[in-house]
Amino acid sequence: MLELLRKGLQEYGCAVMTAIDGETALEIATSCSFDAILLDIGLPRCDGYEVIRLLRAHGCFTRVLMLTARDSEDDIIRGLDVGADDYMTKPFSFPELVARLQSITRTRPAEANGKIEAGELIVDPARRSVIRANRQIDLSRSEFSLLVSLVRSAGQCVPRRSLVEGIWGADAHVGPGALDVLVNALRAKIDSPYPRKLIHTVRRSGYMFASEMRELESPKP
DSSP, X not given: OHHHHHHHHHHXXXXXXXXXXXXXXXXXXXHSOOSEEEEESOOTXXXXXXXXXXXXXXXXXXXEEEEESOOOHHHHHXXXXXXXXXXXXXXXXXXXXXXXXXXXXXXXOEEEXXXXXXTTEEEETTTTEXXXXXXXXXXXXXXXXXXXXXXXXXXXXXXXXXXXXXXXXTTOXXXXXXXXXXXXXXXXXXXXXXXXXXXXXXXXXXXXXXXXXXXXXXXXX
16 A cells, blocks of 8 residues: 555655654654655554654644544544544545645645745744734744644644644643633734734634634634
8 A cells, every 4th residue: 555655646746755654654754844744543663643643742743644444433533633634544546635635735834944934924933033014023932832833734723732742742731721821822912913813713623823714703702
């Protein structure tokens, strides 16, 4: 299956790197830049759930399409909860696979010279700089980490668990309201002075950065 997918994606015009186990997948995904990751759950030496959990915890928010023979609702919810952007079950058609990969990468914000541009917002992770509408915005370390996590997944809901682990670490003991307090602090700096709101609440799931989604209403308190 791995070889068939590699050949198919290369023939489609994609540059492809492959891994046969979870540990190798983590090493490759954290050392190279990708538009998308196609991740099988049933990997040896570290399954797909753990791979994506560790990726998100270490600040890697590359789009992930999970691929598996498990089709129960609980498995699908678990995959999305740990940070997957989409989920396909076997057997599948190759054209649908390509369409799904195109869909999850379509809203990826532009990155040039290390900077992330999403609408009128420019984020420079190297300099920890944030500019909106030509105005410099000062953020704390945690606020900046939260913003980068959201911007790099623009247009997609980032689960609460992924945000908490990405900001404070997988082993951190923070209260259930800590993330909400941090989001409100970030909104006060990023959104409050401007008519268009960028940070939106996805009820019971997490938060989403939506610079180009004008149809969304501002989140209610």
